[in-house]
Amino acid sequence: MSQSVLEVTNLTKRYGEYLAVDHISFAIGEGEILGLLGPNGAGKSTTIQMLLGLTDPDAGSIQYFGQEFATHKVKILKRINFASAYAELQQRLTAKQNLRIFGMLYEVENLERRIDELLALLEVEEYANELFWHLSSGQKTRVILAKALLNKPRMILMDEPTASLDPDIVHKIIQLIKELQEKEKVSILFTSHNMEEVARLCDRVAFLAKGKIVLTDTPLELTKKIGTTKLLLTFEAKQKVVADFLKQHHYPAEFIRPNLVEVSLAEENIPMVLFELKKLGVWITSLTTEQPSLEDVFLHISEKQRT
Amino acid sequence: MNWNHIKALLLHSWYHTTHSKETQIDLFWFTLIQFLIFGLISKVISAQQPEVGTVLLLGFLLWEVVRIGQYSVTVSMLWEIWSKSFNSLFIAPLTMAEWIVSQMIAAVIKTVIVISSLAVLGMLFFQFSLLGLGLILPIYTAILIGFAYASGIFISGLIIRYGTNIQSFAWGLIYIFQPISAVFYPVDALPVQIRWTSYLSPITYVMEAARHQFATGEVRWSFIGIGAVVCLLYCVGAGLFTRHMYSRARKTGEFARLGD
Numbered sequence: 001m002s003q004s005v006l007e008v009t010n011l012t013k014r015y016g017e018y019l020a021v022d023h024i025s026f027a028i029g030e031g032e033i034l035g036l037l038g039p040n041g042a043g044k045s046t047t048i049q050m051l052l053g054l055t056d057p058d059a060g061s062i063q064y065f066g067q068e069f070a071t072h073k074v075k076i077l078k079r080i081n082f083a084s085a086y087a088e089l090q091q092r093l094t095a096k097q098n099l100r101i102f103g104m105l106y107e108v109e110n111l112e113r114r115i116d117e118l119l120a121l122l123e124v125e126e127y128a129n130e131l132f133w134h135l136s137s138g139q140k141t142r143v144i145l146a147k148a149l150l151n152k153p154r155m156i157l158m159d160e161p162t163a164s165l166d167p168d169i170v171h172k173i174i175q176l177i178k179e180l181q182e183k184e185k186v187s188i189l190f191t192s193h194n195m196e197e198v199a200r201l202c203d204r205v206a207f208l209a210k211g212k213i214v215l216t217d218t219p220l221e222l223t224k225k226i227g228t229t230k231l232l233l234t235f236e237a238k239q240k241v242v243a244d245f246l247k248q249h250h251y252p253a254e255f256i257r258p259n260l261v262e263v264s265l266a267e268e269n270i271p272m273v274l275f276e277l278k279k280l281g282v283w284i285t286s287l288t289t290e291q292p293s294l295e296d297v298f299l300h301i302s303e304k305q306r307t
Numbered sequence: 308m309n310w311n312h313i314k315a316l317l318l319h320s321w322y323h324t325t326h327s328k329e330t331q332i333d334l335f336w337f338t339l340i341q342f343l344i345f346g347l348i349s350k351v352i353s354a355q356q357p358e359v360g361t362v363l364l365l366g367f368l369l370w371e372v373v374r375i376g377q378y379s380v381t382v383s384m385l386w387e388i389w390s391k392s393f394n395s396l397f398i399a400p401l402t403m404a405e406w407i408v409s410q411m412i413a414a415v416i417k418t419v420i421v422i423s424s425l426a427v428l429g430m431l432f433f434q435f436s437l438l439g440l441g442l443i444l445p446i447y448t449a450i451l452i453g454f455a456y457a458s459g460i461f462i463s464g465l466i467i468r469y470g471t472n473i474q475s476f477a478w479g480l481i482y483i484f485q486p487i488s489a490v491f492y493p494v495d496a497l498p499v500q501i502r503w504t505s506y507l508s509p510i511t512y513v514m515e516a517a518r519h520q521f522a523t524g525e526v527r528w529s530f531i532g533i534g535a536v537v538c539l540l541y542c543v544g545a546g547l548f549t550r551h552m553y554s555r556a557r558k559t560g561e562f563a564r565l566g567d
Binding site: 013015020046049052053054055056073074075077078081082087088089090091092093094097100101102104105106107131132133147 | 309311312314315316318319322323326327386387389390391392394395396397398399400401402554557558559560562563566
């Protein structure tokens, strides 16, 4: 991995008896996008709050650009930024006025030009002089993204930045994030409930559950770890024979229709299943396999944590 | 302390005040209407007892210095919390000290604009001039604004720690001081048993000194000195309290959840 832009070591946060974040450690390299995923209550928000300096950790360290966040906070905050569909700006100011204030806080040079560039890039220039509270949630999210890019940050924390956006805008935002990564080597910590988006964007994904990081890997490797493939079989008659066979071999299966079954199994077992069914006289008319997705990994981990 | 950040927040305050009808009504209209009512009452009373009318208008204007200053410091924070944008400001490289100093500067500007306008109206319509306090007027005003800061910072600390649950303090808490601060009557008018409480409020020293000066032309420097010291103690106490509340709210996670 390239040089770490963010390095988190043993970060811990406890609220009374509740351990919200439990000794997590991870790092993000230059130009890397790390997805931080986990079910509600996993500790994502608390982690982000600590990474932004809004909440003090109980233990552990956060280092940006090799410097301790706790002791170089203002200096570091100048070089990072945050975007979220759930963040807000001052409602009684116009979009442009809000950006101007933040630009002044970040001491951005050629501020007016930068604001105009970003408003155009995010296609919200026609709303520049609208009060923020008059904007739709999609327009607000784009203005907040413009705010997040104002200071040309080296690291951006993005908490569901595309929630509430129309699909065409989501596509543009994803492209923009990719460009930021590839052309400007911006590092990004990305959270989303859209697993397809995470799989497309993230170089690595860290799964949080009950405050701990339970898995970290590339999206592809993570899906391999699930180890099951979905096999969709359409066959002629003999539903009982198929059901008995699957039950006997302990393959989790769901009959979608009497002659259509979805079976979860290891990829290498597929030929054996097909062979055995043929031997039993089952006539298979079509078959489809579906590789596990990041969503399956998410569901698998969430389920495992619940049980 | 980065002055570029303070300039940004002053511009923010200007934008907000010019867009927010609520702020304009709270700061300018309510104050103006109340001033006109007090002015008319003082006019009626002055026909019989001229000095009582003066006391009423003097008390009103000096009290408004405290109220507007405190309101401005505290409610600006509430506006950000209501907008759910307070946290966004602190994700930028802004410190709490810079936020508070900028609100103090904005408060003094708003106070001076409103009180100066009322003072001019007082001269035009009610033959009452605050300038009768001469060169001591800025000193009285400084002590009152100092106390407005102290109470504004104290209430800000409570809001940081307890959120909007206690938002009504932003308007109401200062009025705890009004009955004991000899605003419209001398300390002697209070029952003997609670008279000592008056001297806990720096406003009392300013009001007593200002009334005395209006009546006799003599400046009570001892009152001004004590008032300034008491005010300073309140400011230091409020600063320490708010620093503690801020630190506590960051530990408990309440600061990150402000406005949720």
